Amino acid sequence: MKKYLFTPGPVPVPEEILLEMARPIIHHRTAEFEKIFAEVREGLKYIFQTREEVFVLASSGTGAMEGAVANTLSRGDKALVIDGGKFGERWTKTCKAFGVEVQELKVEWGEAVDPKLIEDILKKDSLIRAVLMQASETSTGVMHPTKAIAAITRERDDVILVVDGITAVGVFPLPFDEWGIDVLVAGSQKAFMLPPGLSFSAMSQKAWKFSEKSNLPKFYFDFKRYLKDAKDNTTPWTPPVTLIIGLAAVLRNFKNEGLEKIHNRHAKLAQGTREGIKAMGLELYAKRSPSTALTAAMSPEGIGAGKIISGLRDRFGMTVAGGQDQAKGKIFRISHMGFIDRADIIAVISAIECVLRDLGYKFDFGSGSKKASEILGTE
Amino acid sequence: MKKYLFTPGPVPVPEEILLEMARPIIHHRTAEFEKIFAEVREGLKYIFQTREEVFVLASSGTGAMEGAVANTLSRGDKALVIDGGKFGERWTKTCKAFGVEVQELKVEWGEAVDPKLIEDILKKDSLIRAVLMQASETSTGVMHPTKAIAAITRERDDVILVVDGITAVGVFPLPFDEWGIDVLVAGSQKAFMLPPGLSFSAMSQKAWKFSEKSNLPKFYFDFKRYLKDAKDNTTPWTPPVTLIIGLAAVLRNFKNEGLEKIHNRHAKLAQGTREGIKAMGLELYAKRSPSTALTAAMSPEGIGAGKIISGLRDRFGMTVAGGQDQAKGKIFRISHMGFIDRADIIAVISAIECVLRDLGYKFDFGSGSKKASEILGTE
Numbered sequence: 001m002k003k004y005l006f007t008p009g010p011v012p013v014p015e016e017i018l019l020e021m022a023r024p025i026i027h028h029r030t031a032e033f034e035k036i037f038a039e040v041r042e043g044l045k046y047i048f049q050t051r052e053e054v055f056v057l058a059s060s061g062t063g064a065m066e067g068a069v070a071n072t073l074s075r076g077d078k079a080l081v082i083d084g085g086k087f088g089e090r091w092t093k094t095c096k097a098f099g100v101e102v103q104e105l106k107v108e109w110g111e112a113v114d115p116k117l118i119e120d121i122l123k124k125d126s127l128i129r130a131v132l133m134q135a136s137e138t139s140t141g142v143m144h145p146t147k148a149i150a151a152i153t154r155e156r157d158d159v160i161l162v163v164d165g166i167t168a169v170g171v172f173p174l175p176f177d178e179w180g181i182d183v184l185v186a187g188s189q190k191a192f193m194l195p196p197g198l199s200f201s202a203m204s205q206k207a208w209k210f211s212e213k214s215n216l217p218k219f220y221f222d223f224k225r226y227l228k229d230a231k232d233n234t235t236p237w238t239p240p241v242t243l244i245i246g247l248a249a250v251l252r253n254f255k256n257e258g259l260e261k262i263h264n265r266h267a268k269l270a271q272g273t274r275e276g277i278k279a280m281g282l283e284l285y286a287k288r289s290p291s292t293a294l295t296a297a298m299s300p301e302g303i304g305a306g307k308i309i310s311g312l313r314d315r316f317g318m319t320v321a322g323g324q325d326q327a328k329g330k331i332f333r334i335s336h337m338g339f340i341d342r343a344d345i346i347a348v349i350s351a352i353e354c355v356l357r358d359l360g361y362k363f364d365f366g367s368g369s370k371k372a373s374e375i376l377g378t379e
Numbered sequence: 380m381k382k383y384l385f386t387p388g389p390v391p392v393p394e395e396i397l398l399e400m401a402r403p404i405i406h407h408r409t410a411e412f413e414k415i416f417a418e419v420r421e422g423l424k425y426i427f428q429t430r431e432e433v434f435v436l437a438s439s440g441t442g443a444m445e446g447a448v449a450n451t452l453s454r455g456d457k458a459l460v461i462d463g464g465k466f467g468e469r470w471t472k473t474c475k476a477f478g479v480e481v482q483e484l485k486v487e488w489g490e491a492v493d494p495k496l497i498e499d500i501l502k503k504d505s506l507i508r509a510v511l512m513q514a515s516e517t518s519t520g521v522m523h524p525t526k527a528i529a530a531i532t533r534e535r536d537d538v539i540l541v542v543d544g545i546t547a548v549g550v551f552p553l554p555f556d557e558w559g560i561d562v563l564v565a566g567s568q569k570a571f572m573l574p575p576g577l578s579f580s581a582m583s584q585k586a587w588k589f590s591e592k593s594n595l596p597k598f599y600f601d602f603k604r605y606l607k608d609a610k611d612n613t614t615p616w617t618p619p620v621t622l623i624i625g626l627a628a629v630l631r632n633f634k635n636e637g638l639e640k641i642h643n644r645h646a647k648l649a650q651g652t653r654e655g656i657k658a659m660g661l662e663l664y665a666k667r668s669p670s671t672a673l674t675a676a677m678s679p680e681g682i683g684a685g686k687i688i689s690g691l692r693d694r695f696g697m698t699v700a701g702g703q704d705q706a707k708g709k710i711f712r713i714s715h716m717g718f719i720d721r722a723d724i725i726a727v728i729s730a731i732e733c734v735l736r737d738l739g740y741k742f743d744f745g746s747g748s749k750k751a752s753e754i755l756g757t758e
Contacts, residue, residue, distance in 0.1 A: 007406045012622055018401040021621075027386045027698050058439050058576055060616035063599045070596075097598040162528075189617060195404055197437055197576045197619030217449075217596060219476040237439035238568060240576030240619070241389055280492045319406050373598055 001317035006348055008138050008167055008294040008321055009189040010196050011190065013246075014253075016348070017194065021246040028241055034233035036248045041230060043251025044200060047169060047259065048184060050176035054202045055226040056247075058240050060186035061166040063095030064199035066094050067221035068162050068183040072130065072210040075099040079130045080121060082113045082149075086139035086324045087164055091132040095291055098216050109140050109326060110296075112289040115148040122152065122159060129210070130160045135168035139324045141296030141333060142286045143172070147179050160207050167293040169200070170254070171266045171337060182207040188243060190293070191266070192250055193338040196242050225299020266292045268376065269336040269345050276349035276372035280356065281363045285323075285331045296323070296333045300361050305332045311355035318351055342376035380696035383728055387517050387546055387673040387700055389568040389575055390717020392625075393632075396573065400625040407620055413612035415627045420609060423579060426548060426638065427563060429555035433581045434605040435626075437619050438484050439565035440545040443471050443578035446600035447541050447562040450508065450582070453476040453590040458509045459500060461492045461528075465518035465703045466543055470511040475597050482507065486505025487676075488519050488705060491638040501531065501538060508589070509539045514547035518703045518745040520675030520712060521665045523550070526558050533559030539586050545569055546672035548579070549633070550645045550716060561586040567622060569672070571629055572717040576622050606719070645671045647755065648715040655728035655751035659735065660742045664702075666711045673714045675702070679740050684711045689736035697730055721755035 006053035010096035012287045026032055037056075044054035057064055069091075073079065077100050081091045084107030095102045105121065107113045108353055115134070122128055131153055135146045146163055153161040168174050170191030176184050181204065188198035203211070203223060211223065221244065225236040254262060270292040274284060277297045285296035309332050312318040323331040335350060350369040357365050384391045404413055416435075423433035436443055448470075452458065453551045458480050460470045463486030484500065486492045492512070501507055510532055512526045525542060539561035539701040547553050548563065549570030555563050560583065567577035582602060590602065604615040633641060649671040653663060656676045663713070664675035678684035684701055688711050691697040702710040713727060729748040736744050 003405075004402060005404060005406060009617060010404045010406055013404050018403075022397040022401040024382060024397075025384060025389045025392050026382075027384060027389055027700075028575075030698065058437065059442070059599065060437050060618070061614040063438070063442075066599045084499075094598050097601070098596040140612075187617075195619060196617045197622060219473045220438065220445045220600075222476070237441040238388060238566075238575045239439070239621075240574060242574040243576060243619075250633040319409065321406075321408075344676040 004316070004318040004344065004348070006320045006334045008333055008335040008337060009187065010133065011189060011193055012340060013193055013195060014339045017246050020249045021242040022095060026241060028234065028239050033241065036245060037233040039248050040231070040251060043248070045068065047251070047254060048176050048202050049178065050202050052176065052202050053227055053230050054200050055223055056232065056239065056244065057199045057201065057221065058197065058237065059199050060196055061185060061199045063221060064185035064187070064201045065090060066217065067201055067223060067226060068185055069094050069098055069100060069210070069220055070216040070218040071223045072160060072183060072207050072214055073100050074213060074215045075205060076101060077129045078103060078127045079132055080118065080128050080346050081145060082107060082131070082133040083149050084111060084113060084140060084142060084144065085109055085134070085137035087134050087137055091164070095122060095132070101126070110142060110285045110287045112142050113144050115145050115152060117150050118149055122156065125371060126244055128159060130162055132162045132374070134164045135174055136171065136291040136293045138167045139292065139327065141291045141294050143289045143291045146174060150179040150181055153182070159286055160210055168335065170262060171293045174264050176202055180204070188247065192242060192247065192335045194250060195241060197240050198247065207294060231335065266336050269340065269342065270295060272342065272345050272376040273334055273336065273349065274371045275375055276368040278373035280353055280368035285327065293334045293337055294333050296331045298331055303361060304329050308332050308352065308355055311359065312351055315355065316351040318348055320348070346372045346376055347360055350364050382519050383695070383697040383715045383723065383727065385697060385699045387569070387712055387714040388414055388566065390572055391719060392572055393718045396625045396628050399628045399700060400621040402624065405620060407613065407618050412620065415624060416612040418627050419623060419630060420612070422634060426630070426633060427555050428557065429581050431555065431581050431583060432606055432609050433579050434602055434609065435614060435623065436578045436580065436600065436620065437576065437616065438578050439575060440564060440578045441469065442600060443564035443566070443580045444543060446597065446602060447564055448473050448477055449563060449595040449597040449600055450602045451539060451541070451586050451593055452479050453592060453594045455480060456508045457506045458511055459484060459497065459507050461486060461510070461512040461523060463490060463492060463519060463521060463523065464488055464513065464516035466513050466516055468669070470543070486491050488523060489664045489666045491521050492523050494524050494531060497528055498531050501535065505537060509541055509542045513543045514553055515670040515672045516548065517546045517673065517704065518706065519664055520670045522668045522670045522672050523525040525553060525560070529558040529560055530735060532561070539589055546670065546716065549641060550672045551642050555581055559583070567626065570716045571626065573622060573629060577626065623630055630669055645715050648719065648721065648755060649674060651721065651724050651751045652713055652715065653754040654726065658750035659732055659747035672716055673712050675710045675712045677710055679735070681709050681734060682731060682738050682740055685746050686738055687711050687731065687734055690738065691730055694734065695730040697727055699727070725751045725755055
């Protein structure tokens with residue numbers, strides 16, 4: 001059976017990029033590699049919308065999250081973590097592992113944080129040195145209001161904004177310099193439509209000032225080493241050359257497509273998915289501000305999400321993601337990132353209808369795919 | 380011009396493995412991936428010669444080195460670092476970054492450490508909690524006597540042996556359980572003949588006891604998380620699925636080849652290289668115990684190594700490595716790891732002869748390749 005991958009990372013990689021990465025290995029201390037890396041640096045700045053350096057790390061996104069904490073904060077510092085899902089929790093765990101004190105701002109799963117709450121907390125507690133958040137919380141399919149939160153933190157010299165943009169960078173606008181984000185992390189296996197294995201991070205000048213005082217231990221993720229070596233178009237440790245060659249090719253495609261079009265592409269796929277899902281009578285898990293990176297749909301009353309997921313897998317070769325932790329069994333998640341186009345979304349919506357019908361769900365069969373086709377039928 | 384890669388990492392990857400990694404991406408939380416990961420776990424244990432779990436990390440080898448320190452030691456602990464090259468220095472830097480006190484046992488570059496010195500130091504200083512070393516020091520092409528050093532540390536309950544086996548595991552015998560090594564790290568872009576991007580680490584039961592008391596911060600490299608998830612054939616963070624698929628294929632090949640043959644293959648390529656180099660009148664950089672992972676050759680009096688390296692590159696499309704730091708300009712290094720066979724070594728030795736002759740070096744032209752062919756002409 002043909003396979004279709006709709007998980008919010010890893011995502012499908014274009015065949016041409018897979019083959020690009022299958023070319024013979026080159027050494028990383030050569031003019032050939034340095035030329036590729038120079039191109040990667042420029043391309044990443046374009047996608048991050050920044051003049052700052054964007055570091056290329058050999059790690060999953062979690063490694064870049066650890067680097068964001070370890071490079072800016074100090075033992076005993078206090079951090080405000082916006083925890084509205086599994087990846088919010090990850091900020092807390094990372095901070096605690098490094099001896100950073102955490103104040104959690106719990107947000108109900110499926111809800112977006114209210115920036116006013118953050119402003120109030122920062123006003124009351126002058127000890128907070130950082131706000132850590134997800135621009136897009138992958139476990140719930142919700143976007144948090146990064147712009148509004150950045151407007152609060154950029155007013156303060158003593159608070160930085162650290163954003164997990166792993167399912168956000170390259171998905172929707174998140175202009176690093178313009179909004180005044182201080183640390184932004186991303187990963188290869190999301191909008192960059194590459195295999196997992198690379199993560200990225202940018203730091204603002206304000207974050208670099210924090211870094212001067214930071215006493216948390218770091219070696220592998222020491223961003224100062226990456227900054228120094230980036231100027232010579234190299235990395236401090238042996239880089240995953242094949243993934244970086246793939247990245248250079250992807251970034252070349254992105255430059256041709258243009259950032260605005262890239263963002264619109266994700267927004268359109270998300271809109272088609274959401275409207276298709278709603279047309280068949282299902283509800284979104286996101287109560288507001290659904291992410292354009294992925295759509296989390298609630299399975300109907302009496303039908304476990306696991307059955308929908310296994311039905312899609314067994315009958316159509318389609319892999320969608322389930323819910324994590326408290327959302328397990330309740331939702332299924334469809335990614336809009338990676339090498340996915342309009343017809344793929346129409347196909348998955350249609351397949352969901354077939355599976356739901358045969359699971360006994362009563363609805364107007366065909367309404368979902370009709371709606372998806374209406375929206376996605378034109379570019 | 381056809382390209383040939385003779386650097387001690389990255390190394391050439393077999394075409395069939397490159398294409399294996401170019402297959403469509405699969406998700407890492409699926410039965411399909413778990414089956415592959417189960418195979419990888421078994422294969423790594425076979426190569427590491429251990430019953431312990433071998434962790435698969437998304438990082439360069441330096442990340443696994445950091446993990447080795449962060450998971451076993453505590454702030455203020457004292458570590459004895461065998462520093463006989465650039466990677467010995469890296470242990471020192473890693474330890475210092477994490478607040479571990481370092482006593483350096485400096486070994487002249489090109490020399491192997493004398494285990495008696497280690498025994499003497501451990502007898503005199505009961506505060507030392509770990510000996511950190513390279514089984515094969517890539518910057519000098521020297522093997523340190525791991526077996527003899529392990530015989531010293533295994534007698535002591537309060538000292539662990541932490542071995543960088545990045546250019547050793549899968550190259551020459553380093554039986555983890557039998558010798559009593561406590562932490563052993565390796566990397567994908569060496570004997571495993573894969574692209575860079577994965578590193579590996581195993582821990583002994585003694586090292587796990589150290590880990591119980593270890594207070595160094597770790598999150599991304601927290602081996603306890605990897606141990607827990609390995610039992611479910613998964614990793615705590617999104618793994619680089621393409622590299623792991625390649626790894627499974629490589630390990631299948633290794634199982635067929637057999638560990639003894641793999642070690643003999645490297646030893647033979649090393650012997651052919653060394654004897655070829657010596658036959659043309661050049662000296663090895665290793666004064667004793669040359670590594671079977673790579674051969675470091677000294678460039679002749681009056682001829683900078685850079686000229687040999689650029690000659691090989693420009694005239695033959697061959698990339699060999701230069702010297703690092705104090706060995707820069709003095710040596711060139713030829714790897715025996717990766718997808719390299721006997722005829723490749725004969726070819727590079729012959730090419731070196733051509734380049735040297737035209738640089739004005741006086742020697743019996745053809746003597747090197749003749750010697751290499753004598754040794755490498757049969758399996």
